[in-house]
Amino acid sequence: MDTAFRALAEPRRREIxxxxxxxxxPAAQIAARFDDVTRSAVSQHIGVLKAAELIVERRDGTRRLYRANHTQMDRLRQFLDEYWTGSLQRLQHLAESAEREKGTTDG
Amino acid sequence: MDTAFRALAEPRRREIxxxxxxxxxPAAQIAARFDDVTRSAVSQHIGVLKAAELIVERRDGTRRLYRANHTQMDRLRQFLDEYWTGSLQRLQHLAESAEREKGTTDG
DNA sequence: CCATTTAGTTAGTTGACACTTACGTTAGTT
DNA sequence: AACTAACGTAAGTGTCAACTAACTAAATGG
Incomplete structure (x- = not known):
């Protein structure tokens, strides 16, 4: 999770x-889109994105083809959503505790 | 945008x-939740979250109260959504260019 | 085998980040 | 004014990340 957010924090990686x-x-074509950075740097960015499971690799002879992993991206959105649902659940727990509290003090 | 993602990349900040x-x-109560870090470190994390506009500050005498900025969080989700809609738009542009191409070569 | 293409890896530099300790600041209290 | 409470800020340190340059590795063709 940390890895994915940190990977997205870099503008260059978001472009990739x-x-x-x-x-x-393929890596070469990705690198060709940037004129102010070396292939090595792009390769390392790809490594970070791969480690964050934001992209996946497919090998074809000497070439390696990359594509985005939509699933992982969806997971990030779900994580952000949890900030809402998670807090709602916490509120619900509080309400339930309050209910129990009422019961114990009563009996 | 970079700032927000980088802020979220830190687990401690996500907890805050x-x-x-x-x-x-208030800052003191936030810091009290963590027993393995100083109040100063928490204060700096708060500074990062504030810079990323993920939280907002309200002053009350000597105290400073913090709360999450839901809007900014929503913006992040929208950004992730754009990866889908944005690529759809790009595909549409490609299709339109192809249409125009047909027209120019024709006439 | 030798050269070429495509791509990852390593070494080293620079800058950013998280953290602690110490100090400064502002708002209340006596 | 002096004191305290609640915070932020500055300085210094260790660690990690991004980048370049140079090297290595695997597949392909003569």
Whole structure:
């Protein structure tokens, strides 16, 4: 989770992720989109995105094709959602505790 | 945007954010929840969350009360959503370009 | 085998980040 | 004014991340 958020914190990695969102691309073609950074840097970014499971790799001879892992991205959205649902659940627990409290003090 | 993602990448900050999600809390009470870190460190985390506009501050005498900024959190979810809608739009643009291409070569 | 293409890896530098300790600041209290 | 409570801020340290340059590895073709 930490890994995924930290990976997305880097603008360059977000761009890479968008590039491989709809189409599968080899590292060279990804690197070619950036003129102010070396292939090595892009390769390392890809490594970070791969570690965060935001992209997946498919090998084809000497080439390695990358594409976004939509599932992981969806998981992040769900995590953000939990901030709402999670807090609602906590409120519900509080309410239930209050109910029990009433019962114990009563009997 | 970078700031917000980087702020969320830290587990401690995510905990702080959850603490002030439903209730407004002073710094001291937030710091009291953690026994393995100093008040100063918590204060700095709060500073990062504030810079990312994930929490807002309200002053009351010598105390400063914090609460989560739900709007900013919603913005992050929308950003993640754009990865889908955005790519759909790009596909649509491609389709439209192809249509125009047909027209120009034709006439 | 040798050269080429495609891509990952390592070494080293620079800058950012999390943390602690110590100090400064503002609002109440006596 | 002096004291206390509740915070933030500055300085210093260890660790991690991003980047470049140079090297290595695997597949392909003569």
């Amino acid at each position: 992720l968008k590039l491989v969102w709809t189409e599968e691309l | 954010l959850k603490l002030v999600w439903t209730e407004e809390l």
